[in-house]
Amino acid sequence: MSLEKEIERRKTFGIISHPDAGKTTLTEKLLLFGGAIQKAGAVKSNKIDTHARSDWMEIEKQRGISVATSVMGFEYKGTKINLLDTPGHKDFAEDTYRTLTAVDSVIMVIDCVKGVEIQTEKLMEVCRMRKTPVICFINKLDREGQDPYELLDEIENKLGIKVMPLSWPIGMGKSFRGVYSLYEKNLLLFQGSKQQLSDEVVSVEDVNDPELNDLIGESYADQLREDVELLEGVYPEFDREAYLAGDIAPVFFGSAVNNFGVRELLDCFIDVAPGPQPRETEEREILPNEKKFSGFIFKIHANMDPKHRNRIAFVRICSGIFERGKNYNHVRLEKKFRFSNVTAFMAQSKEIIDEAFPGDIVGLYDTGNLKIGDTLNEGEKGIYKGIPSFSPEMFREVINMDAMKSKQLEKGLRQLMDEGVAQLFTYEMGARKAVGTVGVLQFEVIQYRLLHEYGAKVKFVPMNLYKACWFSSDNQKKLNEFIDSKQRHIAKDKDGKLVFMAETKSWLQMVQDNFPEIEFHFTSEF
Numbered sequence: 401m402s403l404e405k406e407i408e409r410r411k412t413f414g415i416i417s418h419p420d421a422g423k424t425t426l427t428e429k430l431l432l433f434g435g436a437i438q439k440a441g442a443v444k445s446n447k448i449d450t451h452a453r454s455d456w457m458e459i460e461k462q463r464g465i466s467v468a469t470s471v472m473g474f475e476y477k478g479t480k481i482n483l484l485d486t487p488g489h490k491d492f493a494e495d496t497y498r499t500l501t502a503v504d505s506v507i508m509v510i511d512c513v514k515g516v517e518i519q520t521e522k523l524m525e526v527c528r529m530r531k532t533p534v535i536c537f538i539n540k541l542d543r544e545g546q547d548p549y550e551l552l553d554e555i556e557n558k559l560g561i562k563v564m565p566l567s568w569p570i571g572m573g574k575s576f577r578g579v580y581s582l583y584e585k586n587l588l589l590f591q592g593s594k595q596q597l598s599d600e601v602v603s604v605e606d607v608n609d610p611e612l613n614d615l616i617g618e619s620y621a622d623q624l625r626e627d628v629e630l631l632e633g634v635y636p637e638f639d640r641e642a643y644l645a646g647d648i649a650p651v652f653f654g655s656a657v658n659n660f661g662v663r664e665l666l667d668c669f670i671d672v673a674p675g676p677q678p679r680e681t682e683e684r685e686i687l688p689n690e691k692k693f694s695g696f697i698f699k700i701h702a703n704m705d706p707k708h709r710n711r712i713a714f715v716r717i718c719s720g721i722f723e724r725g726k727n728y729n730h731v732r733l734e735k736k737f738r739f740s741n742v743t744a745f746m747a748q749s750k751e752i753i754d755e756a757f758p759g760d761i762v763g764l765y766d767t768g769n770l771k772i773g774d775t776l777n778e779g780e781k782g783i784y785k786g787i788p789s790f791s792p793e794m795f796r797e798v799i800n801m802d803a804m805k806s807k808q809l810e811k812g813l814r815q816l817m818d819e820g821v822a823q824l825f826t827y828e829m830g831a832r833k834a835v836g837t838v839g840v841l842q843f844e845v846i847q848y849r850l851l852h853e854y855g856a857k858v859k860f861v862p863m864n865l866y867k868a869c870w871f872s873s874d875n876q877k878k879l880n881e882f883i884d885s886k887q888r889h890i891a892k893d894k895d896g897k898l899v900f901m902a903e904t905k906s907w908l909q910m911v912q913d914n915f916p917e918i919e920f921h922f923t924s925e926f
């Protein structure tokens with residue numbers, strides 16, 4: 401098959417949700433419909449068990465299990481689908497943000513009982529920032545949830561995206577009858593079976609057809625007619641371009657655990673979702689169909705065995721054909737590397753592959769040369785953009801407890817930061833080291849791994865910090881003035897970029913007022 405054909409048939413996406421909305425269930429059902437797994441229960445949840453929430457060893461074990469299932473490739477109706485899983489636990493939110501850099505679109509699961517929840521809002525912010533096309537799946541219609549119109553309003557208001565319902569529920573909870581597809585103009589009748597994979601689909605040419613009364617009862621039929629009239633009045637035709645531009649989110653209703661509405665979602669997804677998109681490097685835009693291979697690393701997973709410090713680097717292929725055993729250029733290090741152990745991630749297994757195409761994710765075994773955000777290609781300069789660091793929310797100072805192990809500590813910290821476990825900021829004055837994370841768990845992870853994998857003993861001391869802000873200005877003189885006057889609060893991030901370590905929100909505000917020529921940023925790319 402030609403490169404063009406391979407690109408055309410690929411869709412790479414991520415599923416995101418607030419924990420418990422049904423992400424794991426939906427993932428599993430998509431794989432079932434895709435024929436990638438044969439029975440339910442095969443997908444390991446990468447959700448952190450309640451009992452393990454404070455036990456990171458257990459969490460790491462679970463994360464270990466979830467490596468194989470964090471990328472799931474499968475074929476459906478001639479389309480090669482790459483589904484990227486994202487951790488639900490909020491302490492691993494950075495992982496999720498980075499995974500979103502490797503997808504071309506997103507399916508967002510929302511619980512119809514709980515509506516839009518906080519984690520969903522945060523994830524949507526990232527999608528909006530990147531203009532990632534989003535499809536919403538409103539789940540658990542077999543439960544008494546919120547009114548569907550209210551849910552749509554909530555999505556528009558809280559997530560800041562226009563919606564376009566492509567299906568509509570008939571009843572809810574105990575009286576849930578099914579959904580009417582506004583996209584395909586047919587009726588899907590709800591059976592409420594966890595086993596059955598096919599639901600009765602009735603084609604409805606016209607909702608005014610009296611036959612509808614026999615199918616779902618008169619009062620539901622009348623309600624549906626009213627709803628459809630209203631919806632067709634309010635929502636114009638589905639505009640795919642607006643969806644692809646990230647301006648409109650098509651919405652589906654269903655019940656993942658009952659296999660209901662999932663096939664319709666998948667069918668529409670392969671119809672409308674974008675294939676591999678062009679991507680920007682620092683130098684230029686690269687198209688997927690360019691002959692030369694290029695890709696970037698968005699995730700690194702450490703091997704769980706401390707004796708072998710192998711890691712798997714996840715590469716998103718952006719252009720050309722990736723071939724096993726060929727020499728590729730590591731742009732940051734300006735060095736050639738050859739990867740002979742290349743893994744593709746299929747739904748339930750990892751397999752060695754010889755080539756991969758744009759949109760695909762491959763795993764490379766690495767001993768410490770690769771880090772998140774690295775670009776591999778066939779020779780040109782220019783690192784892929786769009787894998788920013790976000791300002792952490794918690795900061796602690798690392799104190800070395802064993803002066804003899806400074807080297808090991810340096811190395812350990814560097815490698816853990818390359819993996820994206822946390823962010824390290826080194827103060828310009830006094831070389832104090834601040835570790836920033838999204839959640840408290842990471843501090844335990846780092847402390848344990850430094851000791852067990854690198855033999856370096858550290859302790860963490862809380863720091864009174866609000867945000868790490870990257871900053872810039874067109875006025876070099878003012879920039880220098882700012883740096884001079886705030887020397888004690890300036891640190892370097894992992895790439896050597898200067899960062900202003902703001903202690904409190906109000907103080908940051910004051911500094912912003914005092915230095916109007918300086919722009920402050922909460923992500924490392926601006």
Ligand code: G4P
Nearest residue numbers: 417418419420421422423424425447539540655656657658
């Ligand atoms: P997550 O990955 O987003 O965290 O959610 P997950 O799929 O694990 O689903 C969370 C809970 O919601 C699970 O119940 C799951 O069975 C249930 N669920 C998923 N889809 C539906 C649905 O359409 N209707 C209803 N009523 N429930 C649904 P659990 O009790 O936590 O686990 P389990 O023992 O049932 O697996």
